[in-house]
Amino acid sequence: MLVRLGCWSALEAGQTFLLGYGLARALDAGFLAGDARTGLLWLAAAGLGVAVGAYGTGRVYRAVADLVEPVRDRLVETVVARGVREADDSAVSGLTQQVEIARDALAGLVMVSRSFVFTAAGALVGLFSLAPPLLLVVGPPLLAGVALFAATLRPLARRQEAFLVADEALAREWGAIGQGLRDITATGAEERAARDLGTRVDGELAAARALARWTVPRTAALAVGGQLPVVLLLVAAPWLLARGVTPGALVGALAYVTQSLLPALQNLIHGLGAGGSRLTVVLRRLRARTPADTEPTATPTPASIPTTATSEALSRHDADADVDAAPRTPVPAARTPRKTPPALSLSDVSFAYGPASTPVLDGLDLTVPDGGHLVVVGASGIGKSTLTALVAGLLRPGRGAIRVCGHPVPGADAAALRVLIPQEAYVHSGTLAENLGRLRPDPVPERELCAAAETVGLGPLLADLGGPRARVDPAALSAGQRQLIALTRAYLSPAPLALLDEATCHLDPEAEARAERAFAARPGGTLVVVAHRISSACRADRVLVMDGPRTAYGTHEELLRSSEPYQELVGGWTVPAERR
Incomplete structure (x- = not known):
């Protein structure tokens, strides 16, 4: 050659x-x-x-x-x-x-x-x-x-x-x-x-x-x-x-x-x-x-990111929301205990995504007492996810103050007291126990882990996978199964305030109700849910209806009588008693 x-x-x-x-x-x-x-x-x-x-x-x-x-x-x-x-x-x-x-x-x-x-x-x-x-x-x-x-x-x-x-x-x-x-x-x-x-x-x-x-x-x-x-x-x-x-x-x-x-x-x-x-x-x-x-x-893809810091961040993170209207009506504060600071408080909070943008939140006042259960509803893109991002400290308000259990947001103390579960559930490589215990500083005892999984609704999947020590293949799990794992991880978190940003959207109504009831009954816990089903509002103590100047706040029954946007959301929908 x-x-x-x-x-x-x-x-x-x-x-x-x-x-x-x-x-x-x-x-x-x-x-x-x-x-x-x-x-x-x-x-x-x-x-x-x-x-x-x-x-x-x-x-x-x-x-x-x-x-x-x-x-x-x-x-x-x-x-x-x-x-x-x-x-x-x-x-x-x-x-x-x-x-x-x-x-x-x-x-x-x-x-x-x-x-x-x-x-x-x-x-x-x-x-x-x-x-x-x-x-x-x-x-x-x-x-x-x-x-x-x-x-x-x-x-x-x-x-x-x-x-x-x-x-x-x-x-x-x-x-x-x-x-x-x-x-x-x-x-x-x-x-x-x-x-x-x-x-x-x-x-x-x-x-x-x-x-x-x-x-x-x-x-x-x-x-x-x-x-x-x-x-x-x-x-x-x-x-x-x-x-x-x-x-x-x-x-x-x-x-x-x-x-x-x-x-x-x-x-x-x-x-x-x-x-x-x-x-x-x-x-x-x-x-x-x-x-x-x-x-x-x-x-690595989001479903298989291996680092602990990354997984903790993802488990607390929120999806972005497009907005085109702003709630301008201040929301009356719920009655809170005198000695214990509220789990969440917003005072005259305003936020816009740009100097020339229409405010997503405009002078919003809101108080969620310790142990309360609030559901946030509204049209798509109205700013529900923006609200949770502000509470979680991922966004900074243009005006006003946000506090979690009395601690200012953003801040390390407030961040340690809340856990955010986004719509996109992250499951990491490793064992199921490692996934569920990532937000705990020490290993979770297996008995406590299994009890939490059963309470939230992960028990059947836990058994199918082979127990807490079984290795997880994120790609082999459905979106609903990944959400159950993320929910159980947050349930085991020591943070008292749980923010569910449409974190149950891939679950059926029965599984969603079970998970929300578990968080609402969590000892010392407070729950804020961005809901995609009106059934979530029926289970809550208070409902926040985000609709720009027609923003309203109250119980499910009160809003059915007084809030036209809420009436439009509910429509002719009824909640079977067994799902409440």
């Missing part, structure tokens, strides 16, 4: 030799001697050399493909074998990207290296054939330029690898932040996330600058090896002509340098400098990965 590649390359290099030699002979033996016919014949020979060289180039591409494709196949076998044997998460990236980079880089490397070697050989032979003194002018700067470029290859490869490592680290960091924006907001880690991402950006910027600085010696190598010979030929022209070099030979030498050596050296520097370093780096990373290299660049 290599011999075949060399033969076709030699045929391709024939045009290089004929280009300068034919031009020199056309001038010296033809046009300058007054013989136009001879000059035209030599020019025709040079043109024929171009056609023959083009034929050789076509065959070179086939030979290169025969050389490169087996290498690609071996790399694919290596990546697949490692992926199967070691469960390497980066195997997909290696197959889809890095192997293809290696193949393309190797093909480009073979093409430019082979082209430079045979082009330089054809040009140097042509210079010697025209006049040996020409080699004294062209040869030294050409060798110096190649040597200078060769000296840059190793540090260039190191800088290229440092840049790739920095780029992968930035991609991992950005992927984790993109998937975990809800977690970051829930845990108040915005500054830390920005700082970590900024460190990665600065690292990649420094690596990119270090890599870019090495373009200076590469440019110098091109100037010394390809452009300086042109200047030297022109400066040394009188000296060369005085030593028997003919004008045609001098013109042929300029053609060799400008039309053959300079383009070949330029392709070598750009191709080998970029492709060669990339090939070196990719091959090293494909064949011998360090533990840092094998970290997956993809981030």
